[in-house]
Amino acid sequence: MxxxxxxxxxxxxxxxxxxxxxxxxxxxxxxxxxxxxxxxxxxxxxxxxxxxxxxxxxxxxxxxxxxxxxxxxxxxxxxxxxxxxxxxxxxxxxxxxxxxxxxxxxxxxxxxxxxxxxxxxxxxxxxxxxxxxxxxxxxxxxxxxxxxxxxxxxxxxxxxxxxxxxxxNRNDYAPEQNLYNKKAVEFIHQNYDRDIRVKDIADAVHLHPGYLHRVFKETMGCSINHYLILHRMKKAKELIAQTDIRITDVPYYIGVNTQQYFSTIFRKYTGNTPMEFRREQQRLHLQSDDFIKK
CATH class of the missing domain: 2.60.120.280 (Regulatory protein AraC)
Incomplete structure (x- = not known):
């Protein structure tokens, strides 16, 4: 039974x-x-x-x-x-x-x-x-x-x-999911600048890729790949807004292999091209400086 x-x-x-x-x-x-x-x-x-x-x-x-x-x-x-x-x-x-x-x-x-x-x-x-x-x-x-x-x-x-x-049913545990999700997120945060796959993440937390994918999505509300892309885009925005790194070099700092794919995915998730985003950040920075001076 x-x-x-x-x-x-x-x-x-x-x-x-x-x-x-x-x-x-x-x-x-x-x-x-x-x-x-x-x-x-x-x-x-x-x-x-x-x-x-x-x-x-x-x-x-x-x-x-x-x-x-x-x-x-x-x-x-x-x-x-x-x-x-x-x-x-x-x-x-x-x-x-x-x-x-x-x-x-x-x-x-x-x-x-x-x-x-x-x-x-x-x-x-x-x-x-x-x-x-x-x-x-x-x-x-x-x-x-x-x-x-x-x-x-x-x-x-x-x-x-x-x-x-x-x-x-413990809210801070949610069976084993939170433990493995935490390890998976830590691995992503430490290795997002490399060419990593779901299998690499699963190997790092000692789970089958299919099982990790299921529990991650159930608990985090998104797939592992989606979370990885979001984290890479977050880091890309920081690099573009806060450094003078050339736009063409940014993909290689975040583990993305091609400039074309980076530009496509960046625009999808931010609504701007990388260059448009940098110009907008520079404009906002200048406005902030003018306000402080006044």
Whole structure:
């Protein structure tokens, strides 16, 4: 059953663990597979790659992913690297226990309701809300052979999902997007004067270009290329207005290879040619000087 199935918010279902482990992987390539359970994979140390939805995600220490039920995926760990992971897979079933049904947990937790109303085949996070501690408690409880109870497992799973939803809905975090967007913006600001592509930016923040493009646009409201152009035009205007650099040299200061393309894009974003913009700035500067003298 999908984590986003509406019946989880309308009928009495209870979470239960179908599989779990602590494990260190090396030189491992899992077959593409899917299962009926929701899976949480947490990288405790090292790094790995997870392929799903046509993307390759690179996970490092402190990152974790939630993969919805029936989403094909595979884990890959390179031979020269190691990756220690904690994993819990869980599903839902109807029944009666001493614990609250999951729908009531959702009803009482606005952040969880908000997260579950927006279907995502997977969610990728950087832990900053003690998620590892909650996940570890689930696994330790399951390891209590003969003494573990459905009540405690359901309680701990619910706590885990609540903490994850709080992380997902923090305004200053917005899952992993803000972290990667910040790194992408920093890379652009530091390298805009070079010939860079989306792939270069994605490599710098260790994400698949397609995934970075999607989360950047969702969070920033524009594509990476559009943001790069805007930043280059901002720098071009500063150079034209505040320096005596020749107009023909400006493109090479901002990572644009041809004068013709620079002139076309500058006019599109400013409404003036580079030379018109410089003349207008010089005129405004003279007017300002005359005003000060008076």
């Amino acid at each position: 999908s984590l986003y199935d509406v019946s989880l918010r309308s009928q009495a279902n209870y979470p239960y663990v179908t599989f779990y482990y602590y494990k260190e992987w090396q030189d491992f390539a899992m077959e593409l597979h899917e299962h009926d359970s929701v899976e949480i994979m947490y990288v405790m140390c090292g790094s790995c790659k997870i392929e799903l939805e046509g993307e390759t995600l690179h996970l490092k220490k402190g990152q974790f992913i939630i993969i919805d039920a029936n989403v094909p995926h595979r884990l890959h760990v390179q031979s020269e690297k190691k990756c220690r992971m904690a994993n819990v897979e869980f599903a839902f079933r109807p029944g009666v226990t001493n614990y609250l049904p999951f729908k009531q947990v959702v009803e009482e937790t606005p952040s969880l309701l908000q997260m579950l109303c927006d279907y995502q085949p997977y969610l990728l996070f950087l832990d900053s809300n003690d998620i590892y501690g909650c996940l570890k408690n689930v696994i330790l409880e399951l390891d209590k052979k003969g003494t573990s109870t459905d009540f405690m497992v359901q309680l701990l799973l619910s706590q885990l999902m609540i903490r994850i939803s709080e992380l997902a």
